[in-house]
Amino acid sequence: MNSELDSYFQETSRWSAELGLLRKILLGTELKEEVKWGQPCYTLNGANVIMLASFKDNCAISFLKGVLLKDPKMLLSKPGENSQTVRVIRFTNVQQIKEIKADLSAYIAEAISLEQTGIKVDRKPDSAPEIPDELNAKFAESAELEKAFLALTPGRQRAYCMFFAAAKQSKTRTARIDKYIPQILCGKGMNDCTCGLSKKMPACDGSHQLLKKKSEI
Structure with missing residues (x-):
């Protein structure tokens, strides 16, 4: 846990419960919690793997190499029309996270495994x-x-x-x-x-x- 981010999770009042739960799930993995671009970022051996973000209408967990994930539950979406690599899952309440917690943990584990292999995204x-x-x-x-x-x-x-x-x-x-x-x-x-x-x-x-x-x- 990175204490520098405590204020971020506390001050993001609208989605504090949702982000707090996502944070708890991520802290249960081998990923390291860091601050990148003012946002919570979870890294493996210095490489950015996952980020959390708060928006007006939702909060999200972003998989930075999400395009490589298998996505058997069809949970991932593009954050923008032209996004080549990042894929996100958006939430508007805690219950949504709880309902897919097992699947979410599996996606996180796969993202970690992909990073460990050193595989790169083939960008256009x-x-x-x-x-x-x-x-x-x-x-x-x-x-x-x-x-x-x-x-x-x-x-x-x-x-x-x-x-x-x-x-x-x-x-x-x-x-x-x-x-x-x-x-x-x-x-x-x-x-x-x-x-x-x-x-x-x-x-x-x-x-x-x-x-x-x-x-x-």
Whole structure:
């Protein structure tokens, strides 16, 4: 058990009971509980295997190589239309977890076994992302921004475009773009470290939370 996550489980009041039960199940395995991107992450020999997350309408357990799981009970779903590897199981009450606890434990055991074999997911090459109109408008205003964006790896470009385009309203898409312009100009992806504290460079492992905690003391 990672004490740094105690506050996460306590403060996520809407799904605290559900996440607490999922946490208990995971802590009964050989996985190590860590903080990654500010979320509970369960690792094996340093490799990310499973994550827990809280959303507005549900909470979820995410299998990071879920596409490789057999899924005999048809419990897994894609977190997004374009997700190649991650598969999730979503919950809205404790009873749902209790009803499939045995199956869930079997899925977790299979995920651990897959990680132990060292098997990798065969990803499809990233296709060129469809750039939202709002981002193209920003490019028209700033050639520097366009140059910086096009210099990013295809995967980073795709992540940004998917995130921006996911907003239903144009003003929300524009707000999202404005928020990430400084990060794009610095050559950073959405999930890249910007504070320099991460031990998993260039990815962010949530170490910036230390800065937040220190500032609150």
